[in-house]
Each structure stands twice: as structure tokens, then as C-alpha cells.
Amino acid sequence: MKDFNMKAFGNGHTARDFSSVGVQSFNTMNYGYAPQEYERAKKLAQSLFNNKFEDLTKQDIADLFDEQDMKEVNVDISIVDIVISVGAASSKREAREFITSGAVSLNGNKITDINQIISADMFIDNTYVIIKRGKKNYYVGKKI
Numbered sequence: 001m002k003d004f005n006m007k008a009f010g011n012g013h014t015a016r017d018f019s020s021v022g023v024q025s026f027n028t029m030n031y032g033y034a035p036q037e038y039e040r041a042k043k044l045a046q047s048l049f050n051n052k053f054e055d056l057t058k059q060d061i062a063d064l065f066d067e068q069d070m071k072e073v074n075v076d077i078s079i080v081d082i083v084i085s086v087g088a089a090s091s092k093r094e095a096r097e098f099i100t101s102g103a104v105s106l107n108g109n110k111i112t113d114i115n116q117i118i119s120a121d122m123f124i125d126n127t128y129v130i131i132k133r134g135k136k137n138y139y140v141g142k143k144i
Contacts, residue, residue: 040060043060044056044060044063044064047060047064048064048138050108051105051108051132052108053107053108053124053130054107054108054124056124056125057125058124058125058127058128061124061125061127061128061130061140065138065140069139069140070128070140070141070142071085071086071087071139071140071141071142072141072142072143072144073085073086073118073129073141073142073143073144074144075118075119075120075123075143075144076117076118076119076120077117077118078114078115078116078117078118079095079099079104079106079111079113079114079115079116079117079118080092080095080096080099080114081095082118082129082131082141083095083098083099083104083131083133085141086131086139086140086141087139088104088131088133088137088139089133095114096114098133099111099112099113099114100112100114103133103134104131104132104133105131105132106118106122106129106130106131107122107124107129107130108130108132120143123143126143127142127143128140128141128142128143129141129143
């Protein structure tokens with residue numbers, strides 16, 4: 001979080017003067033964000049925190065994750081193959097181990113069946129699939 005510089009408030013205002021305004025109003029006022037941008041950023045952060053990606057759009061996913069980190073993946077392949085394709089595991093043995101131990105989720109849903117096939121209807125907005133390994137490792141597959 002950015003340290004507050006009292007000079008940044010201008011007109012002799014301090015952080016205490018803004019405490020009753022509320023965080024949302026302060027953030028939108030101080031940094032020039034429109035309220036709808038604040039709400040969108042809040043929604044994206046909640047999606048990551050709650051591991052729920054079904055309601056996200058293509059644009060939301062593109063904003064959350066770097067395009068260069070997205071890997072192209074095929075449709076109708078096994079979860080083991082897609083975990084390897086996106087770089088979440090380096091071998092089939094490692095991928096199977098991650099999956100059976102419950103360390104892998106697909107679009108926010110835990111996957112424990114190594115025979116799971118990733119079909120076209122599992123892609124978010126018919127384009128992306130989000131693989132999470134562990135607590136903080138996210139990988140994005142883009143449908144070819």
C-alpha cells in the first residue's frame with residue numbers, strides 16, 4: 001500500500017479529514033478513479049480472492065492476467081495435459097500428483113479426477129480457462 005504524504009492532500013487537508021468520507025470516496029477522489037472503475041476493480045479482486053471466475057468476461061480476464069502469460073490450449077484434452085500445457089506442472093506424474101491431492105482448480109472448481117476432459121463449454125466466455133495450483137499460482141489457457 002502506498003504511504004500517505006500529507007502534502008498530497010493539498011489545501012491543508014490531512015488523512016484524518018478524509019477518514020469520515022470512507023475508503024471508496026477517498027480512493028476515487030484522491031486518485032481520480034470513477035466510481036464504476038472502483039466497483040470493477042473491487043469485483044475483479046473479489047473474484048481472485050474468492051476463486052470465482054464464472055462471471056468474468058474476456059476483458060476482465062485480460063485485465064487480471066498478462067497476455068504474455070496466457071498459453072494456447074486445445075479443447076477436449078485431459079486435465080493432466082492442460083495442467084502441463086499452461087505450465088502448472090512440468091511432467092504428467094507431477095500433474096497427476098497435484099490433481100489427486102486437490103491442489104488444482106479449474107475456473108474456481110477443485111478437480112481431483114485425473115481423467116477429467118476439458119471440453120469447450122468449460123471455457124470462460126468461450127475463450128479462457130483459469131487453472132489455479134495451490135493458493136497463489138494462477139495460469140490462464142486461451143482456446144486455440
